[in-house]
Amino acid sequence: MRRHDVRWRRLLAALLAMPLLMLAASAYSAPKTLLVLGDSLSAEYGLTRGSGWVALLDKRLQQEKINTGVINASISGETTIGGKTRLPALLSKHAPDVVIIELGANDALRGLQLSATQANLQALIDMARAAKAKVVLVGMQIPPNYGADYTDKFSQLFPAAAKQNKTALVPFFLKDVADKPALFQADRMHPNEQAQQTLLDNVWPALRPLLK
Template sequence: MRINFRFSYQVGKIKAILQAVALVALTSFGTSAYSASKTILVLGDSLSAEYGLVRGEGWVSLLQKKLETEKITAPIVNASISGETTSGGKARLPALLAKHQPAIVVIELGANDALRGLSLAATQENLRSMISSSKGVKAKVLLVGMQIPPNYGGDYTKQFAALFPKLAKENKTSLVPFMLQGVAEKPELFQADRIHPSAEAHPKILNNIWPQLQPLISSSK
């Protein structure tokens, strides 16, 4: 009887140890899962880089405030540069992906390509490459569509606008149809250069982007 008692005691002790180890492992796994990167990387041009604005007035800064207000933990890396083209974004993206390991990549590029009359084929290929690179590291992609005034030529204008929905459909990515919807047709919402939106326009820009971005954030939790 004494031997059986000791044996049962030892078995019980081993079980308790194993349960404790399993609990620690499960806790560690849960912590690891919840601490996975939910970073949002914004790769854009002056429209996202707060050109001509006081810091904190641009749509990216407003997005960060919105996330904080809604208690959503998703740090934002704003890698936007004024004057950036799709070629420049394509060249910079690999290093940004490696450094920040984002869960979501917002691509807001192309306007400067159009303003410079660059090849639509090159713009399309650069955007496609950025989408592919982002998906290659398991990041979700939000492509932000742009349009240009008709004075750049009817065909060029239409083909440029069509690039974004075409690429979104082809690559099965989320799309903001037109970043400046509700802004472009209102001169009073632009700075003196008539190119860059004023601070008053940026809440509207965020409202255009948020409906497509919010589901990506939720699915990344």
């Protein structure tokens, strides 16, 4: 085979490969959508608008040039039941690539049976996955005054669900916050603005790998 024939074939192969490379690059850089399904801890309850951890997350994504839009669908007082009711429409409307599930604390406050919370969390994970979205499950804990047995079993719901479904897990959303009274609002239940960066830092290690 002549040398110029070899060069021509190599050039032709390179030209044919270019559309595939461009498609791959386009897919890699395509913008993603992140949906946060949470309660008052994510809905900026008692905070200045734009100061909550979800808003800080949006800013961090921009700073790190991670092409991801953030939809905050959190509602104060939300339970896993309410989240299960609302999620299908949210998935249909926004088609998120990643769903952060930050629900469960209000279930405990309202005395919902643990089995019901567990079933609802599973339903939320199943819905998100059926919509081809990755899931970050945010773990919660409750004060010991609810009884040692209930408190312990409640905290185990989240790692158990994450392990069973092989989803990303934030072990405890209020890590480095729950034990610091100065980081709470006057109601002693909701973190203040000073705590929001810590909440984001607790979520970030579980979320970041899913946005690559």
